[in-house]
Amino acid sequence: MxxxxxxxxxxxxxxxxxxxxxxxxxxxxxxxxxxxxxxxxxxxxxxxxxxxxxxxxxxxxxxxxxxxxxxxxxxxxxxxxxxxxxxxxxxxxxxxxxCDRLQRSRNERKYRMITFLHEKGIDLSLEDVERLAGGRVVARPHFAQVMVQQGYVSCVREAFDRYLDTEEYQKIERxxxxxxxxxxxxxxxxxxxxxxxxxxxxxxxxxxxxxxxxxxxxxxxxxxxxxxxxxxxxxxxxxxxxxxxxxxxxxxxxxxxxxxxxxxxxxxxxxxxxxxx
Known part of the structure; x- marks a missing residue:
């Protein structure tokens, strides 16, 4: 400096x-x-x-x-x-x-997210997403990374572009x-x-x-x-x-x-x- x-x-x-x-x-x-x-x-x-x-x-x-x-x-x-x-x-x-209020909302959202993805044919386990999050509040990149691991998308960006950052997704936002x-x-x-x-x-x-x-x-x-x-x-x-x-x-x-x-x-x-x- x-x-x-x-x-x-x-x-x-x-x-x-x-x-x-x-x-x-x-x-x-x-x-x-x-x-x-x-x-x-x-x-x-x-x-x-x-x-x-x-x-x-x-x-x-x-x-x-x-x-x-x-x-x-x-x-x-x-x-x-x-x-x-x-x-x-x-x-x-x-x-x-x-932050306490925001994180409670994030925790509630993860159930809506797993339902949303199931409706799109993405059969993720919430337990897998939570395991990746390591006990911390679950966020969209955690879902995206599991989607990559399980072969539903080729990269995190694709998970967001196709599912997690769309107008339809906004209906379940926190x-x-x-x-x-x-x-x-x-x-x-x-x-x-x-x-x-x-x-x-x-x-x-x-x-x-x-x-x-x-x-x-x-x-x-x-x-x-x-x-x-x-x-x-x-x-x-x-x-x-x-x-x-x-x-x-x-x-x-x-x-x-x-x-x-x-x-x-x-x-x-x-x-x-x-x-x-």
């Missing part, structure tokens, strides 16, 4: 997942892989849980990497609107309470809080709220501009401008919107592991990290 003018610049990856939610690697293995990839500041942003945080923090101290407490929350306004929480303090109450509720919980626990991978919303610049104006009013702090699937033009547009609404610029790979997202690797970007303090 180096100072550049008044800014603290570092090679950071602020959007990653571990086996505490739907990633491939344990939090400590993820941190070690990040060190090998040249990451200096790593945020663990598992879906709807902070359970891997302490393990990652300990591994970060051992490796000499700064690990940031993080989380990723799906918002109810759009199936691809995700809010990252970064830099929460230890001992917060708002996010654990929200409870999601509004973006404003997600932002409020993150900020109540001392974190910064960031809109993740805005390209997934598939909105034109004007529509995204209006949404960011609303989210900024709700307390949004940052925008994930640097992301593996953002084109150069997208990145430039997102950076311009971040400047317009005085949002912090975030960067993340959304790494889950090669088995889950084979085309996504841990990727450090040289960004200002002062705002995470």
């Amino acid at each position: 180096v100072h550049q003018g008044d800014e603290m610049m570092a090679w950071a990856d602020l959007h990653t997942h571990s086996a505490a939610s739907d990633g491939q690697y344990s939090p400590s293995d993820l941190v070690r892989k990040a060190q090998t990839a040249g990451v200096e500041v790593l945020a663990l942003t598992d879906h709807d849980t902070l359970s891997g945080t302490e393990e990652a923090l300990c591994a970060g101290k051992a490796c000499g990497i700064r690990v940031v407490r993080g989380i990723e929350l799906g918002a109810s306004e759009h199936r691809y609107m995700h809010i990252l929480g970064l830099g929460m303090s230890d001992g917060g109450k708002a996010l654990p309470a929200l 409870f999601k809080a509004s973006a404003e509720v997600c932002i409020q919980a993150i900020r109540a626990d001392g974190g910064k709220a960031v809109l993740a991978h805005p390209y997934q919303l598939e909105w034109d610049t004007e529509k995204l501009d209006r949404a960011l104006k609303t989210l900024k009013t709700a307390g949004l702090d940052g925008l994930e401008c640097w992301y593996p699937r953002h084109t150069r033009q997208m990145t430039e547009e997102f950076l311009a919107l971040a400047r317009k609404y005085e949002l912090f610029v975030s960067a993340g790979s959304d790494f889950h592991g090669e088995r889950i997202k084979p085309d996504i690797r841990l990727q450090p970007w040289n960004v200002n990290v002062d705002w995470l303090d």
Whole structure:
């Protein structure tokens, strides 16, 4: 990490997942892989849980990497609107309470998912999916991986494209809080709220501009401008919107592991990290 003018610049990856939610690697293995990839500041942003945080923090101290407490929350306004929480303090109450409700909904959803897949001719055993999840909350990638193992699809992406990320699937989706509720919980626990991978919303610049104006009013702090699937033009547009609404610029790979997202690797970007303090 180096100072550049008044800014603290570092090679950071602020959007990653571990086996505490739907990633491939344990939090400590993820941190070690990040060190090998040249990451200096790593945020663990598992879906709807902070359970891997302490393990990652300990591994970060051992490796000499700064690990940031993080989380990723799906918002109810759009199936691809995700809010990252970064830099929460230890001992917060708002996010654990929200996560408890979200995880109960995830646990209820797994029964609807197994029924949905059976109706599609995918004869999975819920026990096999739960065994793969290793006692953690069952998520869609766990179903997808078992579908690959049993030969129903050739890869995790195919499982999502054909079954687990379709309009029909949305009818059985779980409870999601509004973006404003997600932002409020993150900020109540001392974190910064960031809109993740805005390209997934598939909105034109004007529509995204209006949404960011609303989210900024709700307390949004940052925008994930640097992301593996953002084109150069997208990145430039997102950076311009971040400047317009005085949002912090975030960067993340959304790494889950090669088995889950084979085309996504841990990727450090040289960004200002002062705002995470």
